[in-house]
Amino acid sequence: xxxxxxxxxxxxxxxxxxxxxxxxxxxxxxxxxxxxxxxxxxxxxxxxxxxxxxxxxxxxxxxxxxxxxxxxxxxxxxxxxxxxxxxxxxxxxxxxxxxxxxxxxxxxxxxx
Amino acid sequence: xxxxxxxxxxxxxxxxxxxxxxxxxxxxxxxxxxxxxxxxxxxxxxxxxxxxxxxxxxxxxxxxxxxxxxxxxxxxxxxxxxxxxxxxxxxxxxxxxxxxxxxxxxxxxxx
Numbered sequence: 001x002x003x004x005x006x007x008x009x010x011x012x013x014x015x016x017x018x019x020x021x022x023x024x025x026x027x028x029x030x031x032x033x034x035x036x037x038x039x040x041x042x043x044x045x046x047x048x049x050x051x052x053x054x055x056x057x058x059x060x061x062x063x064x065x066x067x068x069x070x071x072x073x074x075x076x077x078x079x080x081x082x083x084x085x086x087x088x089x090x091x092x093x094x095x096x097x098x099x100x101x102x103x104x105x106x107x108x109x110x111x112x
Numbered sequence: 113x114x115x116x117x118x119x120x121x122x123x124x125x126x127x128x129x130x131x132x133x134x135x136x137x138x139x140x141x142x143x144x145x146x147x148x149x150x151x152x153x154x155x156x157x158x159x160x161x162x163x164x165x166x167x168x169x170x171x172x173x174x175x176x177x178x179x180x181x182x183x184x185x186x187x188x189x190x191x192x193x194x195x196x197x198x199x200x201x202x203x204x205x206x207x208x209x210x211x212x213x214x215x216x217x218x219x220x221x222x223x
Contacts, residue, residue: 042200042213056210090154097209103154
């Protein structure tokens, strides 16, 4: 069975640009969460979606947005990129809201 | 604001040694999870503890949840080079699946 898949695996963007990161959950999982992991730190919660509705939002600016599609896949969008947005963006899926998270291998975003 | 502090941040030991990683908070968590993350990969769940005082064993790894559900520890017996990686503790809140992660413990086990 396929695990959580994220695309792209690596991305280089310039300050001020926007980026869209994509995530496909494990088949049958209805919840998707997004985390940001800066080098040397633990992941920080950005969003959680369940059945296409936002069910949680972390302490991130409005430049960050996300959505979940009818097939439960998800996109994370970041506008007006800053150097500090450089990080590993992790997507995790779970069967329902509070069941164990299964993480993808992330998208490494570098902002120059 | 709920925070989790892990110690130590870095640990370099020889194969066969024992070690303990600590995860502490001033907040109560509904559950505590431990993950291991290798370079270029996402975190992989090792264990979830939910009851104060709970102890779980996974081969050479022993996990303990504090009685007050504010802290946890991970003990590895006779560490192997394959144990090398970033160990993360994460606390579950009552807000659905949101997890609060510690900053991680980078473990290096040398043969």
